[in-house]
Amino acid sequence: MGAVQRALKVLRGRPRDRSKADGLAGRLKVSLRTCSRSLGDSYDSYLHVGTGMLKFSFDRSLLEKVTGSRERVNLESFIRELAETMSVDYALFSSTRAGVVVPGSSVKGNVRSRLELSFVPKGDAVRACFVRSSQPILEPKPGQQGWRHYRIWRGSLEGHRPACTCVEGPEECEVCLLCDIFGTAGLKGLVSFSDFVGVGTSTVKLDLPYNEKVEAVPPGSRFSGEVYFFNLKPEELGLILFGMGLSDSRVGRPVLLGKLKYRRDLPHIFGVVRYELESLELAPFSKGLEVGSSSIAPGSVVSGEKLDPLVKDLVGAAKQAYAEELIEVDEVGIVGSLTSGV
C-alpha cells in the first residue's frame, strides 16, 4: 500500500489577477474529428458524447393499471411487468438547435483531465491537483473498474492529490497551476471552451452487446469550436495545446474522448479523435506573443501551415517550463495493446 498512500505536496500559489488584462488573450479555432482510415488514420472510430440522461420506453397502460391500487402485491407485480416491457432508448448524442455538439464542458474536461494526468510528481511535489477524483486505489486487476485507465496513467495515479478550492476568495486561497488556468470552486477559469458543433455531421444508431444502444457519429465526423484564453503565458498556452494532444504541428495525435473510449470488446471502436488547430487570434487587448522564432501582434490572426512552427514553439515552451513533470502518453496505443478483460 506504500506507493498508493504516498504523501505528495501539490504546488500551489495565489491565483493571478483576473480583473485586468496582463498576458496573452485571444482565441483558438479548433476542430475535432473522429479518426478514419479513409483519412489516413489507423483506426475507424465512432464517438458518443451523451446528454447525461437516459430515456426509457414502457407500456403506458401498465401505469394506468396501477394508479388507484394501494396493495403491495399489485405494486410488486406491476414493477415486474414494467421491467419486462421496459426498454432503454438509444442514448442520444448531445445536441442543441445548432445540431449535434460536443459540449464545451466536455471538451474542457477532456483537455483538463489529460493535463492533470500528464503532470507527474517530481520528488515529493506535483504541479497539479486532481480536481475530480475518488480516493487513491490499488492497481485494479484486468476487467475491474478503471483498470485500463490505471494502466495508461499509472505514472500519475500514485499518491493523494486533493483538489484546490478557492471558496474563501481569490485573496485568501492558494491553487495549483491548472486550477488557476481552468478554475475551481470559487475561482473563475482563464480559458473557455465553446460547444464543438458538428460540421455536416449526422448520427447513426448503434446496437451494442448487452442491449446497450447509443447514438454516435461515424468515423471522419467533424466538429468545430473555439477556445478563449485570458492572461496566459506562452508556456501555458502551450499547455492547452498539449492537453489536446498537439505537439509538433497543428494536427494532434489521436487521443481518447467520450463514452466507451476504453472498450475494445465491442464491434466498433469509440472515442479515438484528433484535435486540429485551425487558427490562433490574439485579442486587441492582448500582449504580443513572442515564443521561439514566432512573434505575433495583438489583434492579428495566424492560420494554415504557419501554425505548425507556432504550435511546436508553444508546446516546446511548455515542455521546457515543466521539464521532468510532463509526460506524453499514447492513450490510444496503450489501450490497443491491452486486449484482455472488459
Place this chain on the structure above:
Amino acid sequence: MSQRIPWSSHRVRLRDAVVEGYLVNDSPLRVGAGREPPLGSAVDLAVLRVAIGGKKVPYIPGSSLKGVFRSTAMQLALAKGLHACSGLSGYTCMDQEFTEYGGSTLMGYVQDRLRVGDVMEAIRAFHEKACLLCKMFGSPSFTGHVVFSDADPLDERGEVVEVPIGVRTGIAIDRRTGAVHAGALYQVEYVEPGARFRFTIAATNLPNYALGLLFKALRMLHEGWVRVGGFKTRGFGRVHVEDLRISIWGLTVEQGKLVAIDDKDLEVDLGSIARVEEHKVVAEGAVAWQVVGKLEEVWEQCSARLKS
C-alpha cells in the same frame, strides 16, 4: 469660457445617440438570477424570465448588458494605459482619496461642494478625477450617460417571440477511474441558439472617442470576444448583432459632422456614409457598422491624449 460645463454633467444636453438591434445567440445562453454557483454544487438553474404580454419569456436584463459593456470597455481602456475602474462598489473613482481634497474621497469632496452650493466645483472635480468609465457608465451617486434597456425576445412589430429552452446536464470524469464521477455537477436551463433579443442602448453627451469605445465594446461582443450571462467558461453566451441601427442627433451634430466635444476629442464626418439630416445622422445595417468603425478609429487616435 473657463466655466464651460463639461460633458459629464447632466446640466447640458450636447447630443443623443441610440444604438438598436438584435442580439442573436450562437451558443446556449443562460441569464439566471443571482450569481453563477461555484463548481461542484449540484443545483437546478432556471433561466431568468419576465412577463411580457401575459407570457413568461427569457430575456437579458439591461444590467447584465451594462456589466458586459463596462468590463469590456475597462479592458480596452486599461490596454491603452488609461486609468479605469471596475465600478464595483468600494473600488470606484468615487472611493479614491485625494490629498488635494484634504484626504477626503472624491465622493466626500463632491458632496461637500454640493452641500455649500458650489455646484460648478463639484462638477469640475468629478469631471477631472473620475475615470472615463465612471463618466460613461456611472458611479455610486452619479448617473451615467449610457442606458441599457432590457433585451427582450420581440420581433419587428414588438410582438413576443417563442424562445425554445434546452436543459444541459454537467458531468465530470473521475481522474482515478476514468469513469463518470458520481452525480451530475449541475443541470442548467438555457436558451437554445438562434433566439433574437431586441436591445436598445441610449447614450447622451458622449464625445466621439467615448462613442468609439462603446462601439468597440459592441464589436467585441459581436465578434465573440466577450459573452453574455452565465456558464461562459463552458461556452455559453456567444451572441452576434443583427439589424444594427445607429442614430445620433443634437446640438453637436452638424450636417453629418459630429463635432469635437472636448479638447481631447476629434471631429468625425459621417456625411459620406450615413443618412444625414440637419442635426441628425442615421445609419442602418452595413452602414451602421461603417459608422462603428469610424468612431472606433477616433477612440484609437484619442486614447493616447486621454492619458493625462
